[in-house]
Amino acid sequence: MPKSIxxxxxxxxxxxxxxxxxxxxxxVYVAGTLPFDKDNNxxxxxxxxxxxxxxxxxxxxxxxxxxxxxxxxxxxxxxxTDWADYAALNTVYAEYFPGDKPARFCIQCGLVxxxxxxxxxxxxxxxxx
Numbered sequence: 001m002p003k004s005i006x007x008x009x010x011x012x013x014x015x016x017x018x019x020x021x022x023x024x025x026x027x028v029y030v031a032g033t034l035p036f037d038k039d040n041n042x043x044x045x046x047x048x049x050x051x052x053x054x055x056x057x058x059x060x061x062x063x064x065x066x067x068x069x070x071x072x073x074x075x076x077x078x079x080x081t082d083w084a085d086y087a088a089l090n091t092v093y094a095e096y097f098p099g100d101k102p103a104r105f106c107i108q109c110g111l112v113x114x115x116x117x118x119x120x121x122x123x124x125x126x127x128x129x
Contacts (some may be wrong), residue, residue: 019062020058030123032119073097077121078119
């Protein structure tokens with residue numbers, strides 16, 4: 001099955017060996033996305049809502065670069081460092097998915113940088129190859 005790598009304009013080099021997204025068979029797989037700036041520093045330290053918004057905007061740019069929209073999202077894997085941030089995350093999340101919600105799961109865990117409060121990986125079915 002052919003695949004293509006999806007890298008939005010202005011994307012910095014990842015901190016590990018991965019691509020921001022992969023498109024295969026009309027499905028976009030978005031890598032775990034952290035609240036990083038262009039230099040891979042954590043943004044909005046201490047603010048789970050702002051970090052969630054930053055992460056979802058980054059995911060949106062990967063999906064749009066592949067030719068889709070956030071309405072094409074079918075599944076999200078959500079990782080948070082503290083359950084106390086769950087409500088803030090959900091408030092922002094609902095802004096990006098106002099209608100029918102994609103399937104998802106959420107776990108509490110440590111993330112690759114201590115100041116990161118949220119990470120999201122996404123799957124979107126855009127129907128293009």
